[in-house]
Amino acid sequence: MGRRSSSGRKRPDDAVIPKNGRPLALTVEEEQKLVTYKRAKTAQPLAFIEAQQKRVEETRMRCATSRPKPWKRTAITANNPGAAPKIERDWGVLRKKDSGWQSTNVEDIEGVQDRKTFVRLHYRLCEYGKFNSPGLGRGRPRSTTPEVQEEILEAVNMTPSISTRRALSPADYPARFRFCQWFLQQCGVNPNFRALVLFTDEAQFTRDGITNFHNQHVWEYENPRSTVPSHHQVRFSLNMWASIIDDRLVGPHVLVNRLTGQAYTNFLENTIPHVLEDTPLINRQHIHFMHDGAPAHFSRTARRYLDRRFPDRWIGRGGPIAWPPRSPDLNPLDFYLWDHLKSLVYSSPVPDLESLRNRIVTCSEDIRNTPGVWDRVRRSMRHRCEVCIQAGGGNFEHLL
Numbered sequence: 564m565g566r567r568s569s570s571g572r573k574r575p576d577d578a579v580i581p582k583n584g585r586p587l588a589l590t591v592e593e594e595q596k597l598v599t600y601k602r603a604k605t606a607q608p609l610a611f612i613e614a615q616q617k618r619v620e621e622t623r624m625r626c627a628t629s630r631p632k633p634w635k636r637t638a639i640t641a642n643n644p645g646a647a648p649k650i651e652r653d654w655g656v657l658r659k660k661d662s663g664w665q666s667t668n669v670e671d672i673e674g675v676q677d678r679k680t681f682v683r684l685h686y687r688l689c690e691y692g693k694f695n696s697p698g699l700g701r702g703r704p705r706s707t708t709p710e711v712q713e714e715i716l717e718a719v720n721m722t723p724s725i726s727t728r729r730a731l732s733p734a735d736y737p738a739r740f741r742f743c744q745w746f747l748q749q750c751g752v753n754p755n756f757r758a759l760v761l762f763t764d765e766a767q768f769t770r771d772g773i774t775n776f777h778n779q780h781v782w783e784y785e786n787p788r789s790t791v792p793s794h795h796q797v798r799f800s801l802n803m804w805a806s807i808i809d810d811r812l813v814g815p816h817v818l819v820n821r822l823t824g825q826a827y828t829n830f831l832e833n834t835i836p837h838v839l840e841d842t843p844l845i846n847r848q849h850i851h852f853m854h855d856g857a858p859a860h861f862s863r864t865a866r867r868y869l870d871r872r873f874p875d876r877w878i879g880r881g882g883p884i885a886w887p888p889r890s891p892d893l894n895p896l897d898f899y900l901w902d903h904l905k906s907l908v909y910s911s912p913v914p915d916l917e918s919l920r921n922r923i924v925t926c927s928e929d930i931r932n933t934p935g936v937w938d939r940v941r942r943s944m945r946h947r948c949e950v951c952i953q954a955g956g957g958n959f960e961h962l963l
């Protein structure tokens with residue numbers, strides 16, 4: 564009975580197995596089986612190797628046609644020592660290594676083109692740490708053509724979710740359109756109507772403030788290694804309320820951070836009488852109170868108070884005049900006051916809560932004393948309503 568080798572094949576009992584594992588004497592039948600076994604064993608690896616070589620060759624040819632060719636440097640010859648060195652492109656002297664594409668021919672080394680090349684390369688190495696400029700040939704163009712602007716506006720109109728602005732739903736357009744029509748009609752009846760609307764709003768002031776790295780630069784001859792602290796471990800914030808009526812800025816006043824309907828109603832009952840103290844009695848009967856549709860504003864207690872204080876003359880969610888949702892671009896406090904006030908408050912880091920409160924008061928006083936600012940705000944409000952109607956109640960910032 565034959566013995567089995569390590570591979571499981573049967574061998575004759577009288578076969579002599581040397582060190583290389585091959586028997587010295589085999590029958591004709593065993594030799595034929597062995598040849599057949601070797602052919603079957605080597606057929607697959609040979610086909611695999613051929614396929615691999617074919618793929619490597621295809622990849623090499625594809626890279627040679629698609630990848631930008633690197634610079635090949637050629638040395639100045641002794642026959643023409645005064646000639647300016649030149650830069651050529653060649654693939655024949657490059658070989659792919661782990662560290663990148665490198666030249667393999669020593670005689671293909673050359674000098675640079677001129678002194679300007681030295682200066683440019685030295686500047687890039689010092690500034691960026693590499694030969695190529697980081698923004699070379701990449702990034703968004705600095706200016707756009709009218710055709711590109713039209714394409715962007717059309718894309719945003721088709722897919723509003725790609726816009727960084729607050730997305731409007733189709734149901735918002737009629738509400739915005741109706742409000743702007745009503746506002747312009749009131750201005751036509753009473754030219755002073757814009758000064759008789761008490762616009763109000765709340766804004767949150769935090770320690771982190773506003774961080775806009777696109778417009779925030781530090782100009783120095785050397786790298787200043789400046790940092791902008793954000794996401795502090797010790798945090799604080801203030802919820803501020805303000806209003807604009809005629810040529811006056813009322814507030815800002817501090818509200819509780821978690822504003823409820825009852826707290827908001829108590830605040831209005833204590834604040835509105837002081838706001839209207841400087842308003843002539845003949846104008847108080849025509850003042851319209853405005854606030855947005857925040858949950859605290861929509862509370863039953865707040866609406867009941869406004870119905871008593873401003874019967875049929877208040878603008879808001881669930882009020883006699885409906886305020887269109889998602890419309891901060893129609894509220895002067897949103898499109899002017901808060902942005903301008905925060906840019907002044909956060910001109911430098913805020914160390915503590917008391918400093919934040921003092922800065923808000925000081926910067927509000929600076930805005931309040933700016934000559935002619937409220938007249939420009941009222942003109943902007945009228946113009947925004949006109950453009951909103953022109954846009955059919957949609958986004959109109961690109962038309963301003």
